[in-house]
Amino acid sequence: MESVIPGDFDYFSSPLPLPPDDGLTDAEFYDLFGRHARSRWLGIDFTYFGTGIGGNNPGVDGYGTVVFTLQDLGFDISISFPTADFIFDNYTVPADATAADVQDGLFDDFQRGDLIFLDYDMDSTFDHVAIYYGVSNDMTHAALTASDYYDEVLMEDLDDYNSPLTQDIVWSNVAVRRLNHKLVESFYIYNTPIELN
Numbered sequence: 366m367e368s369v370i371p372g373d374f375d376y377f378s379s380p381l382p383l384p385p386d387d388g389l390t391d392a393e394f395y396d397l398f399g400r401h402a403r404s405r406w407l408g409i410d411f412t413y414f415g416t417g418i419g420g421n422n423p424g425v426d427g428y429g430t431v432v433f434t435l436q437d438l439g440f441d442i443s444i445s446f447p448t449a450d451f452i453f454d455n456y457t458v459p460a461d462a463t464a465a466d467v468q469d470g471l472f473d474d475f476q477r478g479d480l481i482f483l484d485y486d487m488d489s490t491f492d493h494v495a496i497y498y499g500v501s502n503d504m505t506h507a508a509l510t511a512s513d514y515y516d517e518v519l520m521e522d523l524d525d526y527n528s529p530l531t532q533d534i535v536w537s538n539v540a541v542r543r544l545n546h547k548l549v550e551s552f553y554i555y556n557t558p559i560e561l562n
């Protein structure tokens with residue numbers, strides 16, 4: 366403990382507010398985000414602009430699996446603009462992995478929680494976002510996706526070339542991003558507990 370006696374050199378340094386800090390390393394945060402998204406949304410109905418569990422439009426789309434997960438983790442994140450582009454533009458940074466990696470089936474640079482954005486019709490507006498998960502049951506490279514093909518949130522096998530998600534990845538404009546941990550951390554509500562489980 367430094368001296369806080371008035372006139373002491375250190376007197377003015379200690380009262381400065383600490384920046385928001387969720388106490389997690391980047392790796393812990395991304396892992397927590399991925400696991401919480403999976404546990405929260407697997408098996409939930411796919412609904413465009415879904416309001417999550419309950420609400421006036423129950424279910425989730427890709428955007429919801431990201432935003433509502435962040436809300437669950439205590440981040441005060443806006444849901445006023447329910448689009449994948451909103452997440453991409455405001456809350457993400459480049460990942461280590463690239464679009465070419467996922468389109469070529471190369472997953473060495475992926476980590477759980479990475480976000481795979483898809484622009485199906487190549488109009489420069491993202492239409493979907495899936496969450497890379499990694500090992501899940503018998504899959505080595507699984508992703509959590511709110512699928513309009515299956516009408517539910519499920520894990521799809523990115524090593525299966527014929528899975529609907531893989532086909533969408535191959536035939537769409539794709540970007541691989543990750544949440545900006547430091548940025549979403551700044552939205553953290555201090556008194557909401559985050560637990561690694």
Ligand SMILES: [Ca+2]
Binds near residue numbers: 486487489492
């Ligand atoms: Ca589009």
